[in-house]
Amino acid sequence: MSEKDMSVKEKTLFGKGTANPSNIMPQKLTLDSKIKFRCHPGVKCFTACCRGIKIVLTPYDILMLKKRLNIPAHEFLQEYTTPVYLEKTDMPGVALKLREDDDNKCPFVTPEGCTVYTDRPSACRYYPVGMADFHEGQGAMGEGADQKDEEKFFFIVKEDHCKGFEEDKEWTVAEWRADQGVDVRDEMNKEWLRLVMRRKSFGHQASLSEQAKRMFFMSSTDLDHFRRFILESTFLDTYIIDDETVEKIKNDDVELMLFSFKYLANALFGAEGLSIREDKIQEKVKEIQERQDDSVTQSIQDYKDIKAARGEEIDPDL
Numbered sequence: 001m002s003e004k005d006m007s008v009k010e011k012t013l014f015g016k017g018t019a020n021p022s023n024i025m026p027q028k029l030t031l032d033s034k035i036k037f038r039c040h041p042g043v044k045c046f047t048a049c050c051r052g053i054k055i056v057l058t059p060y061d062i063l064m065l066k067k068r069l070n071i072p073a074h075e076f077l078q079e080y081t082t083p084v085y086l087e088k089t090d091m092p093g094v095a096l097k098l099r100e101d102d103d104n105k106c107p108f109v110t111p112e113g114c115t116v117y118t119d120r121p122s123a124c125r126y127y128p129v130g131m132a133d134f135h136e137g138q139g140a141m142g143e144g145a146d147q148k149d150e151e152k153f154f155f156i157v158k159e160d161h162c163k164g165f166e167e168d169k170e171w172t173v174a175e176w177r178a179d180q181g182v183d184v185r186d187e188m189n190k191e192w193l194r195l196v197m198r199r200k201s202f203g204h205q206a207s208l209s210e211q212a213k214r215m216f217f218m219s220s221t222d223l224d225h226f227r228r229f230i231l232e233s234t235f236l237d238t239y240i241i242d243d244e245t246v247e248k249i250k251n252d253d254v255e256l257m258l259f260s261f262k263y264l265a266n267a268l269f270g271a272e273g274l275s276i277r278e279d280k281i282q283e284k285v286k287e288i289q290e291r292q293d294d295s296v297t298q299s300i301q302d303y304k305d306i307k308a309a310r311g312e313e314i315d316p317d318l
């Protein structure tokens, strides 16, 4: 499926910016607002929303799905995902790979419904209630982020084919979100979404190096690989990480994922939270000084060569 086709419909993950605006109801909702909606196997449109859509996966989605399928992350990525750029930025991520030979259906849908329902991705849980872009703009990664959280509001995304709105069930937005397990997902996804939104807020003013993009992709999609990077590289010699955190990184995938967000915020955006060991800083300073000394020596030599070539006298103090 081409990127163009995939952009036709997208289950909202990052907030209202990614959904088709004409499907967004022009009403700001709070957690106490009432909505009338129900989705169940009896609706005429059952599973209609599980085809022809772009479902971007968060690191937590990938973690839950690969555990559910009992396969390593790299196998999951290869078999079930396709690469995408996140939120029109240069940050690489993945979306579910639809079955091109079967009407662009999600690989997990059957006539009976979703085969991974209890571990379905975050984007599948949000519909039809979207949450506004509270992560976007300044303060998203640090100061002011909590105030931003408090500013969030909700909205309804109403697709024409969706008959769930004709059902009688009424709930508050809070009840709907709890029922769909969205609150847990929000908590797990929030720092990662903030990284993407922060990148988006920079626009094209600054570009990420290829190495930074690779690191973001690896940390976001393959925690097994990221764990090896932490434990088997010079990482622990470079950063100050307490023993308790190291133990958690070794044994707990969710803790490892949360740590990866902290690391990425530090490595990509200079956010606080990780400190480099003093001796490593000194080593780096020395290395930079040596490089500077080399270039000064080189430019003095160049100057002398030019003078000599012109037959001019060379200052003996140089």
Ligand code: SF4
Pocket (backbone or CB within 6 Å): 049, 050, 051, 055, 106, 107, 108, 109, 110, 113, 114, 115, 116, 117, 120, 121, 124
């Ligand atoms: S993961 Fe499940 S709910 Fe989501 S699109 Fe696929 S089948 Fe539908």
Ligand code: SF4
Pocket (backbone or CB within 6 Å): 038, 039, 040, 043, 045, 046, 047, 048, 049, 050, 127, 161, 162, 163, 164, 165
């Ligand atoms: S289109 Fe709406 S009602 Fe139909 S299966 Fe999807 S969410 Fe449920």
